[in-house]
Amino acid sequence: MRIVTANELQNWLTNGQVLEQDSRGPKVVRLDNGNFLKIFHSRKALLSRWRPKARRFARNAERLQALGIPTPEVLECCWLEQQRATSVCLYSPLQGVPLDSIFSEQREQFDRDLPNFVAFIRQLHRKGIYFRSLHLGNVLKLPNGGFGLIDFLDLSFKGAPLSRNLIKRNFAHLRNYLERRQVENFPWSRLTECYERGLSEEA
Known part of the structure; x- marks a missing residue:
């Protein structure tokens, strides 16, 4: 260096x-x-x-x-x-728009993107990626419609799909972020339902 x-x-x-x-x-x-x-x-x-x-x-x-x-x-x-x-x-830089900007400025678009965002989170978990700083400001929606990560220093690779306990902890970090930022009307129930439904379909 x-x-x-x-x-x-x-x-x-x-x-x-x-x-x-x-x-x-x-x-x-x-x-x-x-x-x-x-x-x-x-x-x-x-x-x-x-x-x-x-x-x-x-x-x-x-x-x-x-x-x-x-x-x-x-x-x-x-x-x-x-x-x-x-x-x-x-x-x-990675070209894209942070999800927190889409949520605050284009709420209808965020709601349409939510299932794909949840699928991206499941992808991270399946690949054994535990991203403690998972929140809307650290995920970009890319021009191709996919998602990418930024500010990922606080991240570890587990070598196997995350356990249910780690998944629960990861979502707790996201929920704490939303509460600290006083994000109102976030569709939390829909997010967790999409996640669980995706797990059932993959089983």
């Missing part, structure tokens, strides 16, 4: 658009060339140096793509010069 100089980072921040940040600074930046910069801050410097989050993000992208799940294309993983425990990824 190469080292990004302070000047290079400042140039990216000056000419790009910060899309997401927290108390530690920018987290996601759209660069002027259309690529994205994702910055992985860490409070555990030694662990971050040994297992950089940027590299884990890139490996997750590769494994998801190998399993047929669309993701952004990672171009490079780097360290920041003045923050040696902070790793970054440069990636080409």
Whole structure:
């Protein structure tokens, strides 16, 4: 992993658009060339140096793509010069619209897409993908009508279809997200019914 100089980072921040940040600074930046910069801050410097989050993000992208799940294309993983425990990824964005935008702006379209979204979740579970950060902002509807994932650092591969317990926990994460965001009128019953019906049809 190469080292990004302070000047290079400042140039990216000056000419790009910060899309997401927290108390530690920018987290996601759209660069002027259309690529994205994702910055992985860490409070555990030694662990971050040994297992950089940027590299884990890139490996997750590769494994998801190998399993047929669309993701952004990672171009490079780097360290920041003045923050040696902070790793970054440069990636080409996945083209699509986040489901939270469709839900809030095109509710009828979201309702039509719901069975296919549920089928996508079942696909993840069948492939042994446990995505703890599964929520509407991390799933894109693609131009071809399919779905893809973004922001998938918090993800693990189980090597076998998820157990009922893990499925239940995964849906609990999604429901907690909806409650924290105070999402109103989400068709939760229909979502779980579609999921169970799909399981019965596959049996």
